[in-house]
Amino acid sequence: xxxxxxxxxxxxxxxxxxxxxxxxxxxxxxxxxxxxxxxxxxxxxxxxxxxxxxxxxxxxxxxxxxxxxxxxxxxxxxxxxxxxxxxxxxxxxxxxxxxxxxxxxxxxxxxxxxxxxxxxxxxxxxxxxxxxxxxxxxxxxxxxxxxxxxxxxxxxxxxxxxxxxxxxxxxxxxxxxxxxxxxxxxxxxxxxxxxxxxxxxxxxxxxxxxxxxxxxxxxxxxxxxxxxxxxxxxxxxxxxxxxxxxxxxxxxxxxxxxxxxxxxxxxxxxxxxxxxxxxxxxxxxxxxxxxxxxxxxxxxxxxxxxxxxxxxxxxxxxxxxxxxxxxxxxxxxxxxxxxxxxxxxxxxxxxxxxxxxxxxxxxxxxxxxxxxxxxxxxxxxxxxxxxxxxxxxxxxxxxxxxxxxxxxxxxxxxxxxxxxxxxxxxxxxxxxxxxxxxxxxxxxxxxxxxxxxxxxxxxxxxxxxxxxxxxxxxxxxxxxxxxxxxxxxxxxxxxxxxxxxxxxxxxxxxxxxxxxxxxxxxxxxxxxxxxxxxxxxxxxxxxxxxxxxxxxxxxxxxxxxxxxxx
Amino acid sequence: xxxxxxxxxxxxxxxxxxxxxxxxxxxxxxxxxxxxxxxxxxxxxxxxxxxxxxxxxxxxxxxxxxxxxxxxxxxxxxxxxxxxxxxxxxxxxxxxxxxxxxxxxxxxxxxxxxxxxxxxxxxxxxxxxxxxxxxxxxxxxxxxxxxxxxxxxxxxxxxxxxxxxxx
Numbered sequence: 001x002x003x004x005x006x007x008x009x010x011x012x013x014x015x016x017x018x019x020x021x022x023x024x025x026x027x028x029x030x031x032x033x034x035x036x037x038x039x040x041x042x043x044x045x046x047x048x049x050x051x052x053x054x055x056x057x058x059x060x061x062x063x064x065x066x067x068x069x070x071x072x073x074x075x076x077x078x079x080x081x082x083x084x085x086x087x088x089x090x091x092x093x094x095x096x097x098x099x100x101x102x103x104x105x106x107x108x109x110x111x112x113x114x115x116x117x118x119x120x121x122x123x124x125x126x127x128x129x130x131x132x133x134x135x136x137x138x139x140x141x142x143x144x145x146x147x148x149x150x151x152x153x154x155x156x157x158x159x160x161x162x163x164x165x166x167x168x169x170x171x172x173x174x175x176x177x178x179x180x181x182x183x184x185x186x187x188x189x190x191x192x193x194x195x196x197x198x199x200x201x202x203x204x205x206x207x208x209x210x211x212x213x214x215x216x217x218x219x220x221x222x223x224x225x226x227x228x229x230x231x232x233x234x235x236x237x238x239x240x241x242x243x244x245x246x247x248x249x250x251x252x253x254x255x256x257x258x259x260x261x262x263x264x265x266x267x268x269x270x271x272x273x274x275x276x277x278x279x280x281x282x283x284x285x286x287x288x289x290x291x292x293x294x295x296x297x298x299x300x301x302x303x304x305x306x307x308x309x310x311x312x313x314x315x316x317x318x319x320x321x322x323x324x325x326x327x328x329x330x331x332x333x334x335x336x337x338x339x340x341x342x343x344x345x346x347x348x349x350x351x352x353x354x355x356x357x358x359x360x361x362x363x364x365x366x367x368x369x370x371x372x373x374x375x376x377x378x379x380x381x382x383x384x385x386x387x388x389x390x391x392x393x394x395x396x397x398x399x400x401x402x403x404x405x406x407x408x409x410x411x412x413x414x415x416x417x418x419x420x421x422x423x424x425x426x427x428x429x430x431x432x433x434x435x436x437x438x439x440x441x442x443x444x445x446x447x448x449x450x451x452x453x454x455x456x457x458x459x460x461x462x463x464x465x466x467x468x469x470x471x472x473x474x475x476x477x478x479x480x481x482x483x484x485x486x487x488x489x490x491x492x493x494x495x496x497x498x499x500x501x502x503x504x505x506x507x508x509x510x511x512x513x514x515x516x517x518x519x520x521x522x523x524x525x526x527x528x529x530x531x532x533x534x535x536x537x538x539x540x541x542x543x544x545x546x547x548x549x550x551x552x553x554x555x556x557x558x559x560x561x562x563x564x565x566x
Numbered sequence: 567x568x569x570x571x572x573x574x575x576x577x578x579x580x581x582x583x584x585x586x587x588x589x590x591x592x593x594x595x596x597x598x599x600x601x602x603x604x605x606x607x608x609x610x611x612x613x614x615x616x617x618x619x620x621x622x623x624x625x626x627x628x629x630x631x632x633x634x635x636x637x638x639x640x641x642x643x644x645x646x647x648x649x650x651x652x653x654x655x656x657x658x659x660x661x662x663x664x665x666x667x668x669x670x671x672x673x674x675x676x677x678x679x680x681x682x683x684x685x686x687x688x689x690x691x692x693x694x695x696x697x698x699x700x701x702x703x704x705x706x707x708x709x710x711x712x713x714x715x716x717x718x719x720x721x722x723x724x725x726x727x728x729x730x731x732x733x
Contacts, residue, residue, distance in 0.1 A: 075644075
């Protein structure tokens with residue numbers, strides 16, 4: 001409650017009957033102004049006459065703040081108010097704030113607390129590097145923002161770098177060396193929601209100037225990035241490190257088969273050098289090292305000439321080891337350019353799909369891969385199981401046999417059909433399709449026996465629209481079936497209907513053949529002839545073998561040879 | 567009586583994002599931010615700032631951030647060093663205790679604003695003090711808040727919580 005100046009100080013010539021006491025006072029009542037006095041701890045408002053002196057003001061203050069007037073130091077506009085000054089002299093008007101410091105008796109204490117605080121800062125920073133880095137790294141990696149407006153976050157990280165990009169690299173290193181942290185981060189719903197926002201990811205990728213240059217050189221990449229469906233799929237895959245791993249391994253396998261196609265190796269290599277390398281170099285400067293930098297230079301020709309009839313069962317060398325770039329066979333190089341079975345006739349769109357997928361992959365999977373690869377190298381059986389899943393193999397084999405199929409798959413079905421285009425741009429439709437896909441996935445795990453029975457019917461209607469959800473641009477075209485093996489790592493039985501199902505899915509994606517189940521003899525006509533030419537004269541056995549392997553000649557031959565006693 | 571000494575007061579402004587905010591903010595936040603500003607006061611040949619460790623000081627430009635990105639001259643003050651230290655120690659017990667650091671509402675810039683007003687009567691530029699509200703007015707900023715503001719509980723099941731260093 002503001003007090004009348006009269007009661008708090010010596011008698012003022014303001015309201016008394018003897019109004020004209022002092023010559024200095026104005027004939028009218030001096031205006032009472034309200035001045036706020038602010039201390040570090042509190043704030044009070046005072047009503048004082050305008051022409052008070054500082055001394056008088058202090059006396060009013062000392063009563064309110066319960067201190068001696070000589071302990072009070074008033075500051076206004078950077079000036080220390082002396083007792084003999086007046087408020088007007090300093091320009092203190094109504095509504096302004098004056099600062100007050102109350103000098104404490106034990107003045108040395110105030111100064112000694114300061115060095116102890118400085119020491120306190122260091123102990124705080126040393127004691128909370130880990131917990132702070134966990135949270136800060138979420139925000140700063142991969143987006144590179146420090147804590148907002150506070151030195152606090154940085155100093156408490158306990159990191160020694162001053163430059164922010166160094167900081168970022170350091171955090172990357174920390175993440176690389178700590179798979180638990182990476183897993184934590186990946187599991188973080190915030191990160192996942194960010195990852196699942198294709199617009200955000202696209203903008204992030206576009207913001208990189210190298211990426212922009214790359215886009216200028218290869219305009220297909222911009223089409224790629226603008227396709228929300230591809231981005232969504234890519235991000236889904238990137239989010240799930242196990243899925244990513246599986247995808248990379250399977251494509252690796254497919255490509256190792258592709259190399260046996262004449263000209264295939266060269267096409268792959270061209271694809272890599274034209275597209276992959278600049279992208280990876282663009283990613284390099286942000287994320288610390290292109291693990292495949294040495295690949296282009298050390299291209300081994302041995303792999304290319306020898307058709308791999310059996311997959312390479314050794315665990316592949318780890319290209320993501322922290323000391324950068326372990327060596328490469330061409331197998332490793334094919335791991336980077338994970339082509340969806342595109343052979344010599346691969347369109348650049350395919351390569352770009354893949355390259356963009358890999359760019360994103362290199363962003364998100366580099367630290368996460370570390371732990372996964374550790375697990376996998378410890379348990380090679382896991383890889384073998386995954387790789388020997390027959391339907392996976394068969395799909396890749398069939399794709400590799402017929403590169404046109406894959407090219408068609410990429411170009412025709414998703415893109416040309418205007419229905420799918422409109423569906424893809426409609427987020428609700430996409431959601432519905434995703435739900436369908438998820439439903440199919442769940443069904444596949446819950447009641448796998450039901451799936452083969454889907455064979456003729458749903459393929460038809462799902463055919464043109466199905467690619468929107470299942471096939472869309474991603475290398476593992478039938479994601480329903482490809483997600484199934486990720487859950488059941490043990491290979492299911494190599495039943496004929498499953499093989500046929502895959503075949504039909506693939507065919508449907510390419511839109512090349514009618515959705516009806518063709519006669520296996522007709523389907524495998526070409527392969528049968530080849531087997532005949534090779535000397536396998538038992539047509540029945542050939543057919544069985546081909547059906548069992550889904551048209552894979554090499555695998556069929558193995559089966560045939562295995563079944564013969566000699 | 568001799569004229570009192572005037573001590574110059576400078577505001578050191580640092581961009582914590584080192585330029586990234588200018589590039590990425592339109593994408594991430596939807597609005598253009600020129601930087602993530604951290605400020606400190608330099609007076610009496612010392613730099614004073616407020617962080618999770620409380621009010622601290624160092625030689626000017628001596629923090630991890632290195633030299634400031636810009637320096638604003640906010641005037642001069644008659645406040646002596648001794649008086650200033652008294653003032654700071656009062657602040658340490660009141661508004662700017664170590665545990666009262668809040669990255670959005672009571673951060674280094676809040677501190678700087680208070681001190682500059684005390685020393686010179688002026689305020690620091692508004693683009694600095696407006697930063698938290700600018701960020702919080704975006705959805706991204708709101709999301710970020712759950713991780714940076716210890717008063718807000720992160721959603722159930724999230725492994726990320728407020729860092730232990732902050733109360």
